Amino acid sequence: MAEPYDTEQQRLDFVLAKIKEAQTRNANEQQAAKQRHADVDSGWQDVRFKTNTYSGLFETAMSVREQQQMLAQRESEMHSTQEQGKTLDRLAKRPYFARIDVQDAGSDEVESIYIGLASFADRPDNYLVYDWRAPISSIYYDDNVGAVTYQTPAGPQDANVSLKRQFQLEDGKIVTIFDTDETVGDQMLLDAVAGESSTKMKSIVTTIQREQNKIIRNTSADLLFVQGAAGSGKTSAVLQRVAYLLYRYRGQLTSGQVVMFSPNQLFNDYIDQVLPELGEQNMVQMTYYQYASRRLPRFKLETLQARFEGQPNAAEKKIINFKGSMAYFQAMQAYTDSLNQADIQLRSISFAGQEIISADRIRSIFYSFNENYKLGNRVQATREKLLKLLQSYAGSQLKADWVEESIQDLSKEEYDALLGDQPKEFKSEEAETKYLARKIIKQALAPIVRGVKRNRFVNFNRQFVHMLNVMPKYVKLADFGITEDNWRASVRATVKGMQNGQLTLADMTPFMMLFDLIKGSHGQRDIRFVFIDEIQDYTPFQLAFLKMNFPKARFTMLGDLNQAIFTKENAPALQKELGKLFDPAKSEYIELTETYRSTQQITDFAKALLRDGATIHAFNRQGALPKVEVVDSQASMVAAAKEQLAANQAAHETTAIITKTLAEAETVYAALKNDTDVTVIRTENQRLVPGTIIVPAYLAKGLEFDAVIMWDASNRTYQDEDERQLVYTIASRAMHQLTILAEGKLSPLFDQVDQELYVKG
Numbered sequence: 001m002a003e004p005y006d007t008e009q010q011r012l013d014f015v016l017a018k019i020k021e022a023q024t025r026n027a028n029e030q031q032a033a034k035q036r037h038a039d040v041d042s043g044w045q046d047v048r049f050k051t052n053t054y055s056g057l058f059e060t061a062m063s064v065r066e067q068q069q070m071l072a073q074r075e076s077e078m079h080s081t082q083e084q085g086k087t088l089d090r091l092a093k094r095p096y097f098a099r100i101d102v103q104d105a106g107s108d109e110v111e112s113i114y115i116g117l118a119s120f121a122d123r124p125d126n127y128l129v130y131d132w133r134a135p136i137s138s139i140y141y142d143d144n145v146g147a148v149t150y151q152t153p154a155g156p157q158d159a160n161v162s163l164k165r166q167f168q169l170e171d172g173k174i175v176t177i178f179d180t181d182e183t184v185g186d187q188m189l190l191d192a193v194a195g196e197s198s199t200k201m202k203s204i205v206t207t208i209q210r211e212q213n214k215i216i217r218n219t220s221a222d223l224l225f226v227q228g229a230a231g232s233g234k235t236s237a238v239l240q241r242v243a244y245l246l247y248r249y250r251g252q253l254t255s256g257q258v259v260m261f262s263p264n265q266l267f268n269d270y271i272d273q274v275l276p277e278l279g280e281q282n283m284v285q286m287t288y289y290q291y292a293s294r295r296l297p298r299f300k301l302e303t304l305q306a307r308f309e310g311q312p313n314a315a316e317k318k319i320i321n322f323k324g325s326m327a328y329f330q331a332m333q334a335y336t337d338s339l340n341q342a343d344i345q346l347r348s349i350s351f352a353g354q355e356i357i358s359a360d361r362i363r364s365i366f367y368s369f370n371e372n373y374k375l376g377n378r379v380q381a382t383r384e385k386l387l388k389l390l391q392s393y394a395g396s397q398l399k400a401d402w403v404e405e406s407i408q409d410l411s412k413e414e415y416d417a418l419l420g421d422q423p424k425e426f427k428s429e430e431a432e433t434k435y436l437a438r439k440i441i442k443q444a445l446a447p448i449v450r451g452v453k454r455n456r457f458v459n460f461n462r463q464f465v466h467m468l469n470v471m472p473k474y475v476k477l478a479d480f481g482i483t484e485d486n487w488r489a490s491v492r493a494t495v496k497g498m499q500n501g502q503l504t505l506a507d508m509t510p511f512m513m514l515f516d517l518i519k520g521s522h523g524q525r526d527i528r529f530v531f532i533d534e535i536q537d538y539t540p541f542q543l544a545f546l547k548m549n550f551p552k553a554r555f556t557m558l559g560d561l562n563q564a565i566f567t568k569e570n571a572p573a574l575q576k577e578l579g580k581l582f583d584p585a586k587s588e589y590i591e592l593t594e595t596y597r598s599t600q601q602i603t604d605f606a607k608a609l610l611r612d613g614a615t616i617h618a619f620n621r622q623g624a625l626p627k628v629e630v631v632d633s634q635a636s637m638v639a640a641a642k643e644q645l646a647a648n649q650a651a652h653e654t655t656a657i658i659t660k661t662l663a664e665a666e667t668v669y670a671a672l673k674n675d676t677d678v679t680v681i682r683t684e685n686q687r688l689v690p691g692t693i694i695v696p697a698y699l700a701k702g703l704e705f706d707a708v709i710m711w712d713a714s715n716r717t718y719q720d721e722d723e724r725q726l727v728y729t730i731a732s733r734a735m736h737q738l739t740i741l742a743e744g745k746l747s748p749l750f751d752q753v754d755q756e757l758y759v760k761g
């Protein structure tokens with residue numbers, strides 16, 4: 001087998017030499033660009049500041065502008081050569097990872113296409129490496145050897161593929177060559193997934209699977225819905241998709257126009273290297289909580305921990321469910337429409353402790369406009385009218401005592417500050433007083449004017465409570481199993497929370513929505529793509545709200561209905577509701593059933609925990625059976641954990657001990673910290689660190705670890721049927737090793753798992 005190795009090595013050497021040449025050229029270009037930038041920068045010295053005459057001012061302004069433009073041009077030139085340099089550095093490390101030999105129909109030439117992280121040509125149109133996102137590269141991921149059709153900008157192209165080859169390169173040497181007639185060979189995949197977990201997710205560019213490639217390259221759907229088992233590569237695929245979209249729409253799309261909602265901050269930290277590794281900038285990444293906090297800075301919002309550990313009773317659960325429903329969303333729209341006729345809640349405008357425009361006056365203005373006005377226009381028209389009123393109020397104060405007093409009390413500094421750049425000569429004393437009075441009144445009224453511009457005359461808090469109070473007129477609460485009394489109690493609870501500056505998760509999205517509807521907000525129209533990970537934890541209400549908020553965006557939603565750890569029974573409803581939100585003709589649904597994270601043994605065990613785990617297929621990678629150890633005391637559980645940790649460490653496997661609550665995590669931490677090096681993850685803002693970590697389940701979403709110890713899977717900790725998905729989520733975090741510890745009696749949720757799927761410890 002020396003033949004392909006020798007020829008391929010020669011070609012690799014050739015390409016590496018070309019890359020090296022390009023690097024040298026680029027270094028010179030960078031140097032030159034830097035010099036040009038410095039030259040322009042020093043040009044500031046030549047800009048003459050002439051400010052005595054108008055034409056002098058004009059001339060100065062023009063040369064400053066010219067100078068700025070030139071500088072911006074040089075900066076962009078410098079930036080672009082630097083970026084090219086980085087791409088070349090990446091290519092120098094690993095120029096390509098695959099080759100396909102393709103003969104387009106109608107052509108008599110077989111072309112060898114080498115695929116890498118970026119395109120590289122030594123002369124115009126002579127591509128030595130093709131970007132993995134180029135149209136032709138999709139053959140590598142999608143097709144077997146033989147006749148294929150691939151998409152090009154000009155339409156479908158028929159071709160014949162005679163070779164598919166994968167490479168492993170190290171330090172400029174070819175380590176393995178692997179020819180396959182399949183899509184991406186299993187061996188390559190096995191090598192890719194066999195590695196150890198790390199605190200950072202890696203890109204999967206060399207081994208993207210066909211189904212994943214569909215997700216990555218989809219450009220037609222308004223809604224791309226990806227349902228996939230735990231570990232099936234949803235997150236990986238979607239990050240590759242962002243990189244793909246940035247390539248495909250280069251020049252039209254920036255990473256700032258792509259938003260990703262992720263389950264927690266830890267997860268953001270976990271994935272933040274994937275795009276830079278692919279040579280792209282990270283998109284805007286945030287959790288829903290961060291998004292809401294930014295929009296509602298005056299409230300303390302319910303945290304992830306409170307949300308997860310809160311124990312609502314049955315009646316409260318029904319209310320929470322209703323508040324997440326489309327029925328509520330629609331009822332709110334009907335309610336806000338009704339505000340065009342009556343019931344807008346207003347705040348009077350006061351100045352220096354005195355009411356200057358009463359709430360009644362504002363109300364009569366608000367309802368004076370044509371009945372066809374939409375709410376947003378009505379608010380806007382009211383705002384404009386109020387600003388005019390404030391202007392005439394300002395006029396009325398010119399001779400007011402307080403103004404005269406203020407003028408008399410002015411210190412020299414205050415006086416100078418009021419005059420600013422104005423010529424200091426006045427025609428008369430009267431003119432001067434008038435000028436100063438205007439300035440003083442304007443300053444004093446500024447906070448009020450700002451408030452009006454921000455619609456403070458609408459009392460949003462009162463409006464929200466009003467809406468809750470009248471909601472029973474808009475929906476039959478009984479349909480949701482909610483009694484009038486329960487509803488009233490919940491409104492009281494909300495009011496009490498708001499008085500303390502708090503808002504629950506169930507109320508925060510409706511609150512934002514009310515605000516937007518009243519203001520007539522048009523949403524963030526510059527955002528083009530929105531990704532929502534762990535979609536099963538969102539309510540239909542939230543999704544409808546996000547869609548309203550990003551009206552120009554295409555949505556990619558990914559989730560695993562089996563891991564609905566927050567919304568539980570709501571998850572199936574979600575999919576149905578999505579069908580109403582998005583045009584079904586423009587919605588696509590892709591299911592990933594193959595799982596790559598865990599060994600077959602762990603996947604089979606985890607899947608047996610589910611009611612309907614039939615559609616999950618383990619990728620064929622073998623490992624030890626999960627171990628279930630039931631002991632009789634907390635102390636024995638600690639001892640068992642220590643023993644397992646020692647074994648995992650000996651096998652160089654990093655372990656996460658996953659508990660249900662934070663309190664439990666603290667207990668385990670206290671028990672272990674003196675003997676082993678452990679870190680407890682308390683909040684989502686903490687960083688992931690190498691070594692053993694102890695983490696509550698709701699913070700482990702989306703993450704993976706070599707080994708997992710599930711802490712206390714007893715019947716006391718996990719009793720409810722609706723915790724099944726949580727147990728599944730915990731078990732499916734493990735890549736190679738899963739240990740389940742329980743004190744007393746194992747949770748009944750494990751009853752249905754076949755005894756052959758695990759060993760007893």
Ligand SMILES: Nc1ncnc2c1ncn2[C@@H]1O[C@H](COP(=O)(O)OP(=O)(O)OP(=O)(O)O)[C@@H](O)[C@H]1O
Pocket residue numbers: 189192193202204207208209212228229230231232233234235236237560596597701702703704732
């Ligand atoms: N095509 C692939 N090639 C190599 N590794 C892959 C591939 N697809 C997924 N993986 C690996 O499988 C693991 C799980 O992937 P990922 O976290 O994207 O799954 P997920 O569906 O988002 O999981 P979960 O729902 O449990 O969070 C990761 O280690 C990832 O690198």
